[in-house]
Amino acid sequence: MKKTHRYYLLGTVLLLAFAGFSLSSFKETLTPYVNYKQAREVDRVVQVAGALEKGSSKYVDSEDFLYFTLKDPQTKESLRVRYKGLKPANFEDAISIVAIGQFDAEAKEFEANKLLVKCPSKYQGAEVKEYS
C-alpha cells in the first residue's frame, strides 16, 4: 500500500468515527415535541407546548420554583409544570408556552429546564391578513 493511500484510509476512518460520534449525540440530544400523555411515559428530555391555564402559576420564593399548568388547546388535557428559575418576562400574556424538560414521575410534574414564551406580537404579520 502506498503511503498516501494509508493517509486516505486514516482520514476516512477518522471522518467515519466523527460521523458516528455526532450521530449518536444527535439522537441523544434531540428534544422531540410530544403530547402530554407521551411526556408522562417516556424517560427522556422532550418538549411540550400549550397554553397557560389562567391563574395556575405560582412562584415559590423560598425554593426558586415556578409552578404552572399547561393546557393543550386541542385535547384539553393539562400538565403541571415545575420550572427552576424566575418567571420569564411576558409569561402571563403568552399565547403559547413551550417547556423543554423531562417528566418527574415521583412528583408527578413535568420538570422544565427551559421555557420558550411566545407572545402575540411575534405573530403580528399573521394577524394582518384580515385587512386585505
Add this chain to the structure above:
Amino acid sequence: MLNYLSTLYLPGAVALWAALFFAVTTIVGYVGVAGGGTGDSSSLRFARRSYDFFAVSITLAALVLGLLLMMRDFRIEYVHQYSGMDLPGHYQLAAFWAGQKGSFLIWLLWGTLLGVLVRKSAGRNEPAIMGIYTMTLIGLLFILVRENPFVMLKETPLDGQGLNPLLQDDWMVIHPPIMFIGYAASAIPFAFAMASLFRRDYDDWAARAFPWALGGFLVLGCAILMGGYWAYKTLGWGGYWGWDPVENASLIPWLFGTVLIHGLHMERTKGRYRRANYVLAALVYLSVLYGTFLTRSGVLADFSVHSFVDLGISGWLIALMATFFGLAVWLLATRLREVPTKPNEDPLFSRGMFLVLSTITVLVAAVVITFGTSAPLITRWFLENPAQVGPTWYNRVNMPIALLIALLLAMVPYLTWRGDDAKGLLRKMIVPGLFGIAVMAAAAAWQVRDPFHLLFVFLAALALATNLHKTVTRARAAGVGAAGGYLAHVGVGVILLGILASSAYDESTKVTLQMGTAKKVGDSTLTFTRYIPRQGREKERMEIAVERGGEKFFVYPKLFMNDRTRQVMANPDIRSTPFQDLYVSPIDFDPGQPQVQLAKGASGQIADMELRFVGFDLNAQGNAMAQMAAGGMVTIGTEIAVTRNGRTATLKPVYRLNPANGAVDTPPTDLPGGGAIFVSGINASNGEVQFQVTGISNPPKLSVDVTRKPLIQLVWYGLYVVLIGGAVATFNRLRQVQKREAVLGQQ
C-alpha cells in the same frame, strides 16, 4: 386584472415589473453574445444597457418603498404592518427590512448594484458570468413580483401596527442591511465558477473571483459579529451565540466561504484545488439559499426565537434552490473531469497537506452545523413529531473540530510547501510551545481543570503564538499585504480562547434584590438603589450599585413595557473590564404592593401575605342596611383570611362612611406578625374591595440574572483581528488582479 392592479401602489409595482422586463432582456442580450467574445457587438451593448435599466428600476422600487415608509403612508400594507406613528425616523427606515418582502428587496437591491461592479471585473466571460448572475437576481425578483411589497389596503388606517419592540434597536438599522450585502455577494463567486464551467474556460475565474469571495467573507463576518453584539448587549439572551437556526443560516455560508478563500489561495499560489473550488463556490451560494428556505418558509417556526411568518413562498424558495442546485450539479457533472489538476503528492508535513486538512476540518464543521440546523426536517422521517437539537449538541460536536483546527493552525506557519521533517518542525515550535504551556499553566492556576479544556487552551495559545510570529516576520520580509492571512489566524486563536473561557466558565446567578438591601453575588455586592422612571426617549431604568474588590460602580439595566404591545422588554447592562464582563439582565420588577383589590372569594398577594376576601359582613356593628335607611354613619364589615408564614388568621376590618357628607373612617386592624390592614375603598359597581396595609416595610423588588463572563472580550477582539487580516488579504488580492489586468492589457 384591473381589480388586481387597483390593489397595488403602481409607481413601486411598475418599477418591479420594469425590472423583471429588463432583467429578462439582459439575459436575452447576453445569450445573443454567447459564442462570441467580448467584442463590442451590438448584443453586448444591448445587454449592458438592459442591465443598467434593470439596476435603475430596482433602485427606484427600493426608493419608492423607502419614501412610503418615511411618509408613513399606511395605505400600503407593508408600511402598515411594520411601522407606526410613534416610530422615530431611523426605525421607520429599519422597518424596510423588518418584514419578509422588504428584506428580499434590500437583498435584491444590493445584488443588483454589486452586479454593476461584477460586470466591470468579469473579463472575457462577461456574457456567461452576467447571464448567470442576473438569473440569480431574477429568482429573488420573482418572489417580490408575486409577494408584492406595494400591495395597498382598501382603507387607509390612521396608524400602522408598529415595529416589533424587539427590533427597535440601533443594531436593527445597520445589522440586516450588511447581512444582505453578504448574502448578495455570495452569488458572485458562484456566477464566476458556473460561467467558467459553462464556457469550459478554466483558467481565468479564480483570480477574478478571489477578491469577491474575500469581500463576501468579510462583510458576512462583520454582519455575524454585529448580530452577536446585538444579542449580547441589548437583547439580553445571555450570550452572543445561541445556535439558533437564523444565526446558523449566516454561519454556514461563512464557513463554506472560509473554505473557498483557502481553496482559491491554493489555486492561485500552487495551482491546486482547481476542481474543489467549483464545488465550494456552489456550496457557498446554495447554503445561502438553503438557509433562506429554512428560515423564511416557516418550517422552523416552532424552533426559533426569531419570528417567522409563512408567506406562502416555500414553493418559490424550493424552486429557486432546485434550479441553482440543478444548474450546479449539471455543470459539475459534465465539466469537472475536464478541469486540469495536479495530483496530491505533498508529503504529510507540508503546508499544502496541512491546508488540505484544515479546509476539510472547517468543511466538516459546516456540514455538521447544516445537519443540526436541518434536524426538524430530518427527524420528520423517523419521528412522529419533528425535533431539534440544542446548543449542547453543537457545542459537543464542535469541540473536537475546534481542537483539530487549533492544532493545524498552530503548525501551518512553520511548514513549507516542499515538506519538512517532524524534528525540524518541533524545534521551531519550542518558543511558541513555551508560550502555550505558560498560558495553559495560567488557565490551570485560575480554575480550568478539565484536561480537554487545558489541551484546548494550549493549542489555541500555540496557534496564536506561531501565527503572530509569522505575521511579524512575513510583514517584515514581504510587506504588510502578504501577512493578512496569518493575522486572521492569530484572531482565530484569540477567539477560541475567548469562547472557551466565556462559555464554559461563566457563572450565572438569579437573585431577587430588595430595594436598599445589599446582596452578595459571587465576588460582588449588589444593591438595588432606585427605579428611574421614563425620561423622554430614555426608557425606565433600574439603578444597581455594585461593589467589587473595593471598586464601586452602577449598572443600569432597563425593564419597560412597550406601549403598543404591552410586552415587557428587558435590556441588560454590562460592566466590562479587561478580564471579565459583569452582565446584569433584569427579569422581573415588583414595585411593592401596599394595596390589593379583590372581588368576593378572590385571593391576592399583598406584601408578604396571601389575602383572601371571604365576603361582606353587613352586621359587623349594627345592621348596615338599617343604618343606611336611618341616615348617618354606615358600617360595612368585611371578612378576610390572611396567610402569613404558613399560618392563616381570619380578620374583620370594617369600612365606615357617611353617605350624607362623604366622610369615611377606616380603622386599621392589627395583623398577626406585625403591621395593620384597613379597607381603603369599596367599589360599589363591581363589589370589589381595596385593602391596604400599613406598618410593614414592603420595598420594591427586582429580579436579575447576574452573570460573570470571563474573557468574553477576547471573542470580539479576535473577530476584529480576523476581519482586519481578511481586509488586508482582500486589498492584496485586488492589487494582484489589477497588476494582472495591466500585464494582460500590455500583451
